[in-house]
Amino acid sequence: MTRLVRAEWTKLFTTKVWLGLLLGSVVMVAAFAIFFTSFAGDPESGLPAVGTPLYEELILSTAANANILFLILGIIGMTQEYRHRTATPTFLTSPRRGRVVVAKLVAYALAAAAFALVVVAVNYVVVAIHAGARGAAPSLDGDNLATMAASLVALVIYAVIGVGLGALLRNQVGAIVGGLVYLFVIEPIIRSVPATAGAYKWMPGGALEALTATFEGPELLEAWQGGLVLLAYGLLAAFLGTLLAVRRDVV
Amino acid sequence: MRVEVRGLTKSFGAVRAVSDLGFTVEPGQVTGFLGPNGAGKTTTLRMVLGLIRPDAGTATFDGVPYPDLPDPTRTVGAVLETAFHPARSGRNHLRVYCRAAGLPLRRADEVLHQVGLSDAGSRRAGSYSLGMRQRLALAAALLGDPGVLVLDEPANGLDPEGIQWLRGFLRHLAHDQGRTVLVSSHLLSEVEQTVDRVVIVGAGRLVREGSIAELRAGAANGGTVLVRSPEAARLAEVLRAEGSQVVADGDGALTVTGRTAAEIGSRAFAAGVELHELRPHTSGLEEIYFQLTAGQEQFAAPTPGVPAAEGAAR
Numbered sequence: 001m002t003r004l005v006r007a008e009w010t011k012l013f014t015t016k017v018w019l020g021l022l023l024g025s026v027v028m029v030a031a032f033a034i035f036f037t038s039f040a041g042d043p044e045s046g047l048p049a050v051g052t053p054l055y056e057e058l059i060l061s062t063a064a065n066a067n068i069l070f071l072i073l074g075i076i077g078m079t080q081e082y083r084h085r086t087a088t089p090t091f092l093t094s095p096r097r098g099r100v101v102v103a104k105l106v107a108y109a110l111a112a113a114a115f116a117l118v119v120v121a122v123n124y125v126v127v128a129i130h131a132g133a134r135g136a137a138p139s140l141d142g143d144n145l146a147t148m149a150a151s152l153v154a155l156v157i158y159a160v161i162g163v164g165l166g167a168l169l170r171n172q173v174g175a176i177v178g179g180l181v182y183l184f185v186i187e188p189i190i191r192s193v194p195a196t197a198g199a200y201k202w203m204p205g206g207a208l209e210a211l212t213a214t215f216e217g218p219e220l221l222e223a224w225q226g227g228l229v230l231l232a233y234g235l236l237a238a239f240l241g242t243l244l245a246v247r248r249d250v251v
Numbered sequence: 252m253r254v255e256v257r258g259l260t261k262s263f264g265a266v267r268a269v270s271d272l273g274f275t276v277e278p279g280q281v282t283g284f285l286g287p288n289g290a291g292k293t294t295t296l297r298m299v300l301g302l303i304r305p306d307a308g309t310a311t312f313d314g315v316p317y318p319d320l321p322d323p324t325r326t327v328g329a330v331l332e333t334a335f336h337p338a339r340s341g342r343n344h345l346r347v348y349c350r351a352a353g354l355p356l357r358r359a360d361e362v363l364h365q366v367g368l369s370d371a372g373s374r375r376a377g378s379y380s381l382g383m384r385q386r387l388a389l390a391a392a393l394l395g396d397p398g399v400l401v402l403d404e405p406a407n408g409l410d411p412e413g414i415q416w417l418r419g420f421l422r423h424l425a426h427d428q429g430r431t432v433l434v435s436s437h438l439l440s441e442v443e444q445t446v447d448r449v450v451i452v453g454a455g456r457l458v459r460e461g462s463i464a465e466l467r468a469g470a471a472n473g474g475t476v477l478v479r480s481p482e483a484a485r486l487a488e489v490l491r492a493e494g495s496q497v498v499a500d501g502d503g504a505l506t507v508t509g510r511t512a513a514e515i516g517s518r519a520f521a522a523g524v525e526l527h528e529l530r531p532h533t534s535g536l537e538e539i540y541f542q543l544t545a546g547q548e549q550f551a552a553p554t555p556g557v558p559a560a561e562g563a564a565r
Contacts, residue, residue, distance in 0.1 A: 007351035014343035015336060085334035088302065089391055092329055093351045095301045095318035250302040251294075 004103030025066035032062040033126040051136035061212040063123040063151040067158040074162020079172035101242040112159035116152040160234035167241025258308035269455040283446035284435040291455035324352035328392030330402040333384035337377025362390040381408030399431040439540040453544040479528035
């Protein structure tokens with residue numbers, strides 16, 4: 001299994017996809033941090049002021065906004081095998097296909113953890129500098145560290161969901177477009193329509209909000225419950241993906 | 252290591268791709284797996300390698316199915332298609348499979364050298380020519396130094412020099428190193444000089460299995476000879492009189508079946524007929540192959556000039 005995990009890392013780091021997604025994530029969270037901090041305390045924006053605990057929880061949760069890029073990381077990691085037809089040599093080398101998918105899940109979870117650490121660190125540094133200039137940099141106390149850890153965990157789980165989703169759909173463009181449409185169209189509709197808003201807390205986006213932080217949001221689960229629901233989605237996608245990868249013909 | 256295929260059957264929807272197919276591939280020989288396009292060769296090879304699940308039947312390596320081999324990379328090497336990530340270098344592509352199979356990374360450079368790609372190892376595989384891609388696929392198959400090699404149409408995209416090299420390489424692997432080599436092709440002429448045995452399939456079924464020598468013996472009388480003479484009509488009469496099959500092609504040319512060029516020359520000399528050309532046209536082996544597999548393509552194109560219905564009824 002260690003061999004297969006290392007093989008996945010060799011695949012990941014011998015093309016430049018990881019670099020693009022990591023840089024994209026860093027730019028994204030830095031931009032969010034600056035944007036939020038600029039309007040913090042502005043009565044018209046409704047954002048809490050710099051220095052308040054609510055501000056610090058919100059701003060340190062913006063790192064989790066890179067979730068879409070971590071989802072794409074996982075999707076590409078799995079679907080590139082089908083897109084470039086390398087599933088053939090991969091499954092010839094490891095005919096027990098379930099082990100390949102499990103190795104991918106482990107490899108991408110660990111790689112995503114390292115990338116998420118960078119993203120969370122960049123988020124904190126940008127916030128510390130910007131908010132510091134505006135009066136009060138957030139300290140690295142227990143609450144703030146817990147918020148950052150929650151963002152990190154959320155990003156890792158989204159990468160795992162991406163691998164599972166990729167194994168399910170196999171089509172790279174389809175899986176990415178499907179993921180984007182779901183996160184940016186379908187879930188926001190469910191979230192905002194009163195009749196369906198009650199179900200939102202059980203969906204991946206609602207679980208993510210519960211795990212990290214929310215702002216003027218609907219009813220959500222407790223943070224730990226949200227984390228478990230999110231993890232359950234990741235494992236479900238991975239399990240179904242493994243099952244299908246093992247059963248389907250590689251033609 | 253012996254490869255044994257027994258009763259393999261696979262349908263894709265309503266299309267029966269492979270039907271109750273069985274054959275054996277022996278070590279120390281190059282076995283040609285022949286058949287027209289769509290005869291089920293690739294499907295069969297993918298079932299042998301555990302990539303496609305057969306509806307029925309088995310394929311084993313010394314009794315063990317591919318997915319149960321304890322160390323598949325060191326046992327079987329396969330060239331199925333040129334599959335690689337275009338942005339990854341050839342060397343890194345090979346290193347991925349070194350890692351997965353627990354082989355030392357230097358094997359990547361060794362096999363690159365073996366197939367003559369050492370200088371291109373650092374280049375993006377997407378920039379490779381068709382022939383280089385085939386060589387990279389072959390290099391990947393050689394990583395584990397396997398006792399069995401399975402190659403699906405490896406000559407596709409190779410230039411004449413590359414094909415020449417591949418023939419020598421496969422013979423060397425089988426005859427000098429005692430490996431088991433199974434190589435598929437839709438052209439008999441492409442592998443005629445390389446293979447020791449042939450397994451011929453048509454429409455997913457076994458048509459013929461045997462040594463190339465046996466096939467050749469059966470084909471001895473099937474060859475055609477082209478003859479050109481100013482007295483073509485008289486020569487045709489002479490040859491027909493003693494049982495040869497002669498077709499007049501016009502313009503003084505004749506196609507004679509069932510006689511060697513020497514026999515025809517001797518008859519012409521005896522009859523005092525002047526010859527301007529005397530040339531073996533087909534070896535007969537190809538004729539046999541064509542007869543064995545004619546009309547067995549899964550999606551046969553209608554013969555030009557023949558109405559579609561008639562073509563389909565063949």
